[in-house]
Amino acid sequence: MSSATTTEASHSPVEGGHGHGHGQHAPFLAHHFDTPAHQFDSAKLGMWIFIATEILMFGGLFVAYGLFRGQETEMFHQAHERLDKIMGAVNTVVLLFSSLTAALAVRQSQVGDRKGTTRWLIVTLLCACIFLVVKFFEYQHKFHDGLLPGHYFTAHLAEHAHNGHVLPYRAHMFFALYFMMTGLHGVHVLIGMGVLSWALKRNLDGKISSRYFTPIEIGALYWHLVDLVWIYLFPLLYLVG
Amino acid sequence: MSTASSDHTSDHAHAPQTEGHHEEGEVHVHVNSPLFMIAIFAALIVLTVVTVAVSYVDLGSANTFVAILVATMKASLVATFFMHLKGDKAIHSIIFIGAFVFLIIFVGLSNDDLATRGAVDVDNGAHRLERTGVVAPGGLQIPAAPAAPAGATTPAAGAAAPAEHH
Numbered sequence: 089m090s091s092a093t094t095t096e097a098s099h100s101p102v103e104g105g106h107g108h109g110h111g112q113h114a115p116f117l118a119h120h121f122d123t124p125a126h127q128f129d130s131a132k133l134g135m136w137i138f139i140a141t142e143i144l145m146f147g148g149l150f151v152a153y154g155l156f157r158g159q160e161t162e163m164f165h166q167a168h169e170r171l172d173k174i175m176g177a178v179n180t181v182v183l184l185f186s187s188l189t190a191a192l193a194v195r196q197s198q199v200g201d202r203k204g205t206t207r208w209l210i211v212t213l214l215c216a217c218i219f220l221v222v223k224f225f226e227y228q229h230k231f232h233d234g235l236l237p238g239h240y241f242t243a244h245l246a247e248h249a250h251n252g253h254v255l256p257y258r259a260h261m262f263f264a265l266y267f268m269m270t271g272l273h274g275v276h277v278l279i280g281m282g283v284l285s286w287a288l289k290r291n292l293d294g295k296i297s298s299r300y301f302t303p304i305e306i307g308a309l310y311w312h313l314v315d316l317v318w319i320y321l322f323p324l325l326y327l328v329g
Numbered sequence: 330m331s332t333a334s335s336d337h338t339s340d341h342a343h344a345p346q347t348e349g350h351h352e353e354g355e356v357h358v359h360v361n362s363p364l365f366m367i368a369i370f371a372a373l374i375v376l377t378v379v380t381v382a383v384s385y386v387d388l389g390s391a392n393t394f395v396a397i398l399v400a401t402m403k404a405s406l407v408a409t410f411f412m413h414l415k416g417d418k419a420i421h422s423i424i425f426i427g428a429f430v431f432l433i434i435f436v437g438l439s440n441d442d443l444a445t446r447g448a449v450d451v452d453n454g455a456h457r458l459e460r461t462g463v464v465a466p467g468g469l470q471i472p473a474a475p476a477a478p479a480g481a482t483t484p485a486a487g488a489a490a491p492a493e494h495h
Contacts, residue, residue: 123354129418136421140428147432151439158440173381180377184403188370191361191411198360299355312412319403322377327384329392 116300124299131302135309142276146317149269153324156261167255167262168328170235172226176326179222180318186215187315190284190308197305200298202291209288209304212311216281223274230263237264266325273317280314283307359416369410376403
């Protein structure tokens with residue numbers, strides 16, 4: 089798009105050659121994009137760059153995990169047995185299913201099925217709620233056992249000794265990583281729920297069609313990222329070999 | 330496109346998508362059939378069962394390798410099909426994989442740093458720090474008196490705290 093002339097020309101197929109007026113604009117097409125495809129591609133490109141930065145943000149924690157585990161292999165193995173494999177597995181299935189329903193929501197929006205989009209978005213949000221409820225019970229148990237990070241770690245003190253478990257030396261490192269990694273992930277679940285709720289509202293307002301489903305697509309991409317992170321968190325934290 | 334019939338059988342769902350869709354400048358996407366997406370979900374569940382099952386078998390250090398491998402297979406399925414990287418613009422895949430490339434550099438250099446600390450300066454009298462208990466000169470100054478600040482002598486001072494129950 090070097091000159092203004094080309095820009096005007098490429099407007100025409102969508103706007104009926106109306107130039108720069110608002111009259112023939114598709115209602116969803118922002119002024120600074122030539123075509124719906126241009127707008128869609130720009131949104132997706134931006135989202136993928138954002139996803140890359142998210143992977144690198146979690147990457148810092150994964151690197152810390154990898155290095156500490158390399159040095160404290162036995163401790164990681166013993167400490168991880170305090171986590172509930174069943175709850176972790178249930179949450180894995182819940183998140184995988186929510187990824188499917190998010191993808192189905194996108195699919196229904198692509199074919200213009202507004203009711204179907206609404207239905208799958210609501211199912212996705214319900215899965216997110218189930219995930220957080222399970223996470224709540226897990227956290228509650230860890231709080232009770234004094235496994236919190238930093239100087240809040242009290243599991244080694246006498247008041248927790250009665251339960252018979254002896255924690256390995258430096259076990260607080262494992263639980264600090266556990267809370268940081270699942271905590272950051274949990275924040276992403278909450279944000280994802282916000283994004284999907286916004287997408288749901290846009291859909292209910294009638295702003296989504298088979299020509300314009302970017303909010304559903306972008307919201308689902310974020311949700312899949314949340315799923316992707318958990319796919320790695322589950323075996324690394326709950327299934328230490 | 331207000332209320333398209335909620336058809337869940339694959340091929341007819343393409344109809345509202347493809348009609349009047351090939352106009353210049355409109356959004357072009359490939360629409361997957363719901364059955365195909367459910368199949369991907371089933372594969373993800375199977376892989377989850379595999380990774381949980383393998384965790385009960387002692388394969389030594391191979392356990393971690395298998396866990397990471399299975400997780401990567403699952404992540405690939407999600408990225409390829411649910412996130413539509415297949416059939417999408419190549420730049421999206423390049424950005425996504427690029428993030429992992431930089432992550433590998435991050436892991437590699439951090440690991441290299443940790444694994445070789447104290448050993449790089451052997452000719453000048455530095456000694457390997459890890460496991461031997463020998464302090465590497467140059468990195469750490471050995472305090473003359475035991476009353477020196479704790480942080481300078483034992484890097485693991487904070488980490489040693491929970492050892493009290495031993």
